[in-house]
Amino acid sequence: GDPGLPSSAMYPLEMEGNSNPKTTNKPKYSKFTQQELPACKPLLTPEIVIAAFALIGALFVPIGLASLHASRQVVELVHRYDASCVPVDDKVGFIQNSRTDKTCTVTMTVPKYMKSPIHVYYLIDGFYQNHRRYVRSRSDKQLRYKSAAHLTSDCVPEGDTADHAPIVPCGLVAWSLFNDTYTVRVNGVVTQVNKKDIAWKSDKNNKFGKNIYPSNFQKGRLIGGATLNESIPLSEQEDLIVWMRTAALPTFRKLYGRIEKDINANDNVTVVIQNNYNTYSFGGSKALVLSTASWIGGKNNFIGIAYLTIGGLCLSLAMGFLVLYMVKRRNFGDPSNLSWNR
Secondary structure (H helix, E strand, O other): OOOOOOHHHHOHHHHOOOOOOOOOOOOOOOOOOOOOOOOOOOOOOHHHHHHHHHHHHHHHHHHHHHHHHHHHHOOEEEEEOOOOOOOOOOHHHHHHOOOOOOEEEEEEEOOOOEOOOEEEEEEEEOOOOOOHHHHHOOOHHHHHOHHHOOOOHHHOOOOEOOOOOEOEOOOHHHHOOOOOEEEEEEOOEEEOOEOOOOOOHHHHHHOOOOOOOOEOOOOOOOOOOOOOOOOOOHHHOHHHHHHHOOOOOOOEEEEEEEEOOOEOOOOEEEEEEEOOOOOOOOOOEEEEEEEOOEOOEOOOHHHHHHHHHHHHHHHHHHHHHHHHHHHOOOOOOOHHHOOOOO
């Protein structure tokens, strides 16, 4: 090197950002930094594409058929009662009058054998539980921690009573709790509806405190839905827990309880309903649902149809590509197949 040049000129790259000329800014060698890790680079030949589509179709079609068969094995009874259970034209006035008798009786005939457990749902249509202001009107900390009972700022307008006492649980979600009740009789015999373990265990154990008790509930400026027993902690009030898992769509069903007894075909199921819940103010509807279950859950044809559609499409593509490949097949590397060869 030239003895007349400074050391920084002799090692321009090594000196940049580093006062020690013997060290460099090179990254530590590894297969990852040098991109020397083994990699898979598949070549999508016609054979591989056809085989992939055929494999997907061969898997999806049987799954779709099994899902559709299981869904069609589910026995489901749906009875809408919001209109028939109000005998007057002024339905809003009837449902808001606390002195009227709101008892209603509906009878259904079971078309097929229903194996227990038989799930009892209430179905509501036209109720937007996914509305932003409705979903946010709750205090999750208040539901979980006893020291957070005063945290009601997110619960307006159902956060405090007229005397500024905190409402537990506060917010519009809890305030609008469903309060219709069902008494089931099978062939005239009262059948117990089990309301235990209808809520998710994760909700019971992680979202609702075992030492949190209702306080001042439904004592705000306007009465909403059901009341709560102030001697039972929130973690055991499963109707509330089920309701507060808000639905994503305006038409939804929530679990009311289970009938742990088989019901035979042609049996008469009589349900005595206390028609208390006000769906009339917003033009909604209510229905009672009795349903068995299969390995995919309740009645749901969409899953089977979706699998069959995708599987059938993949099989069709596989067949189409196979025919096209056999008709226009050529040997790769044969220049006689090139259109520009003379």
